[in-house]
Amino acid sequence: MIRNPILPGFNPDPSICRVGEDYYIATSTFEWYPGVQIHNSRDLVNWTLVDRPLSRASQLDMRGNPDSCGIWAPCLSHADGLFWLVYTDVKRNEGNFKDAHNYIVTAPEIGGAWSDRVYVNSSGFDPSLFHGEDGRKWFLNMRWNHRTESYGGNPKSPAFDGIVMQEWHPERGLIGEVETIYPGSALGLVEGPHLFRRNGWYYLTVAEGGTGYGHAVTMARSRDIRGPYETHPDKHLITSKDAPDAALQRAGHGQVIETPDGAIYHTHLCSRPLPDTRRSPMGRETAIQKCVWKDDDWLYLEAGGQVPQLDVPVTPGVSPAAPQALERVFDGDSLPPEFQWLRTPEPERIFTLTGRSLRLHGREAVGSWFEQALVARRQEHAAFRVETTLEFAPQDYQQAAGLTHYYNRHKFHALCVTWHETGGRCLTLLSCPGDWPDARLTFPLDAPISVPETGPVELALEVSGAEAQFYWRVGANWEKAGPTLDASAISDEGGRGEHASFTGAFVGMLAFDTSGFALPADFRRFSYIPEGQ
Secondary structure, three states: OEEOOOEOOOOOOOEEEEEOOEEEEEEOOEOEEOEOEEEEEOOOOOOEEEEOOEOOOOOOOOOOOOOOOEEEEEEEEEEOOEEEEEEEEEOOOOOOOOOEEEEEEEEOOOOOOOOOOEEEEOOOOOOEEEEOOOOOEEEEEEEEOOOOOOOOOOOOOOOEEEEEEEEEEOOOEEEEEEEEEEOOOOOOOOEEEEEEEEOOEEEEEEEEOOOOOOOEEEEEEEOOOOOOOEEEEEEEEEEOOOOOOOOOEEEEOOOEEEOOOOOEEEEEEEEOOOOOOOOOOOOOEEEEEEEEEOOOOOEEEOOOOOOOOOEEOOOOOOOOOOOOOEEEEOOOOOOOOOOEEEOOOOHHHOEEEOOOOEEEEOEOOOOOOOOOEEEEEEOOOOEEEEEEEEEOOOOOOOEEEEEEEEEEOOEEEEEEEEEEOOOEEEEEEEEEEOOOOOOOOEOOOOOOEEOOOOOOEEEEEEEEOOEEEEEEEOOOOOEEOOOOEEHHHOOOOOOOOOOOOOOOOEEEEEEEEOOOOOOEEEEEEEEEEEOOO
């Protein structure tokens, strides 16, 4: 069986393609760098991260991008001997405007040298590229209409102005007229278009209902690629919007894939909210469902209904790998594959690898949209423990480095080594559990915790559902650092709620030096231990 989610932790907006026996899924990375995650599988059960293709300034520079902007909804396809990756770099999220710029890059193989980006348009986000059987290519995206005072009303969210399409040529760019091919269903907020062809029909799957608990995959079809498109008789192929007790919530936004033997599956994003909280620290994850074609030439879930399943049948004899603890020692010349950083295509300014440690160069404050020295990995489990060993010699309270449970500038907890005028080197606890728009800190420690003036300090964090507890030690015994904190706040729905931010919780290492002297902090190791490991 496939056990969902197949890509746990923050991995939304899955675009899937198959080349021979290999399946590839591309997912959104928003402000995290390098841009776009691509996973590979041969059995649809076990997936391995194989590439983050947007890795240099000529492809992506997100310095200054607000939280939850950056890379939205990539589309991965294969044609003409190349992989094609289409993506949006969103420069603004608040207010009536989006400033969503769409690009294409190509590569002869996954993990190979991806091209510099080619600009396409900025009319909306969630682009995709359809390769026609006649060799023509069609570029689709949702169209954004800023001329509205309503994000409700009738129709719902009129800023989502339908799915538009235009022919695209590799040398000539966009050609011909822009056409609106699908206005969406009554659910509203139509986005995330993907086209495929079967039995003389052009099938369009879209995401609707927003990316919260009303999300859905909607399907439509037409004999002509330009439409008109009729909506599926059930409207939605996949949704949990009417199933509040389903294990997989917020289901929507995915793509169809056919196996070599003709079986049909559909990826989709989902979330696993903590019990009794309606909060999803792991963010929007990737799941997959088995589908069937019926006599009416429409696609349906094989399990029946519209609600996604945790367990999905697949090739007999294939089992999902058990969760594994990871102990990383930073003695190489590159980051372990699960780690990312924020926004900048110049990572050497915020971290270097010394051969003995990961050295973070303290730059701007935690939560900066420009140069924040934070290296982190996704939270993939509701219960886990992380540990790190830090060497850091602060001389001022403006210098701090430590361990963080991080979502964005408004939602994080961090245990840091810093300096205090009367206590010297010490520990401080910084917490911002969803304070928007001010991002004001709280300081949950009654007083700074003194630590020796020199030598390494070990830091740890245990998360169990909605509870987070930091620890520290110098020597043999771990000691608690401060009270239990609210881990559920470090989630999509924390702070302003489900439609305000779109990533997921990370755990990692940070440093800042607001004095401007870029004091380094050396992290020798980092372990991530799921519960029960």
